[in-house]
Amino acid sequence: MALSPCVRNCCLDQHDCCLGCGRLLAEITEWHQANEQRKTEIVEQAAARRAERPVNQFNYLAADPSE
Template identity: 50%
Template sequence: MRDDNEFYPKNPCVRCCCLDSRDICIGCFRSLEEILEWHSASISRQKKILATCQARKAAAKK
């Protein structure tokens, strides 16, 4: 039986794709590189990308 931690995280795209001046999407808060990397990234890398997105989103709200 697989552990739930082995499943790929949900893609954070919210279909509001527009990059800011730093090449960060204003919808999902991923960088252009992270967007391009997403489908080939490992589970652990995707989780790191999500954590980075959450931090960017929190910083943007301040």
């Protein structure tokens, strides 16, 4: 079961991408209707977006605490 990547640090950038979890606004609104395969895709895409983002004051909460 794919868990929501939400970190309760919601703030959208100019591309409607959440600075906290890395999901696009469309993916956030789609989440509850998405099947497990789609949720997994969303989680993977959000993680890739977060990894591409430079470290700044907004995404430190979304970082993996094990790193």
